[in-house]
Amino acid sequence: xxxxxxxxxxxxxxxxxxxxxxxxxxxxxxxxxxxxxxxxxxxxxxxxxxxxxxxxxxxxxxxxxxxxxxxxxxxxxxxxxxxxxxxxxxxxxxxxxxxxxxxxxxxxxxxxxxxxxxxxxxxxxxxxxxxxxxxxxxxxxxxxxxxxxxxxxxxxxxxxxxxxxxx
Numbered sequence: 556x557x558x559x560x561x562x563x564x565x566x567x568x569x570x571x572x573x574x575x576x577x578x579x580x581x582x583x584x585x586x587x588x589x590x591x592x593x594x595x596x597x598x599x600x601x602x603x604x605x606x607x608x609x610x611x612x613x614x615x616x617x618x619x620x621x622x623x624x625x626x627x628x629x630x631x632x633x634x635x636x637x638x639x640x641x642x643x644x645x646x647x648x649x650x651x652x653x654x655x656x657x658x659x660x661x662x663x664x665x666x667x668x669x670x671x672x673x674x675x676x677x678x679x680x681x682x683x684x685x686x687x688x689x690x691x692x693x694x695x696x697x698x699x700x701x702x703x704x705x706x707x708x709x710x711x712x713x714x715x716x717x718x719x720x721x722x
Contacts, residue, residue: 585618596623599655599670602642609642612656616667624660626719633698633717634667640691641669641713649673651710664700665717672710 588611593600595615602608616638620631638656645654655670679692695702699715 582618585614585622588614589618594623595619595656595658596660599657599668601653601655604646604649604651604654604671606643606646608646608654609639612638612642612669615656616658619658620665624665626665626721630665630717630719634665637695637698637715637717638667638669640694641667641715644677644691644713645669645671648675648677657712660719662721663718665719666714667716668712668714670707670710670712674706674709674711676704676706676711677713 592602592611592615596619600615602611613635616634617631620626620634621628642654642656645651649671651671651673653672655668657668657670659666659668677692679696692702695715698717700718702713702715705712705714
């Protein structure tokens with residue numbers, strides 16, 4: 556099997572890969588993240604402004620949307636992707652040490668917010684087919700039903716909302 560650079564890549568026996576990607580392992584990691592960091596539906600969850608925090612935020616979003624709110628896998632998939640994009644922007648562009656994650660659900664809607672201490676506004680850029688970066692807000696704009704930024708006395712909250720069918 557050739558890798559991206561054209562060189563042959565080692566093959567594993569498949570068992571390690573299967574266990575890393577199994578839904579059960581991901582559920583366990585998501586529940587562990589909820590236990591360690593707190594529930595973003597009850598209060599804002601502070602996370603360190605590091606790239607690896609995107610995985611934590613994705614897990615929190617997944618466990619809340621699927622288990623706590625009982626919404627569809629498609630809704631969870633969209634929420635997880637969009638959370639990742641907002642967190643990526645907060646980590647890359649704000650210089651913050653910490654950002655906050657908050658999730659809300661009301662009849663027919665979910666809202667996910669990422670708060671950071673920067674008052675610099677995110678910018679929706681035109682995206683070209685071959686662009687390899689700069690697609691974050693483009694994805695948010697395409698997949699969310701609504702999104703925006705609320706300026707705060709110290710920072711901002713970037714948010715998106717997705718229309719949902721409650722069960």
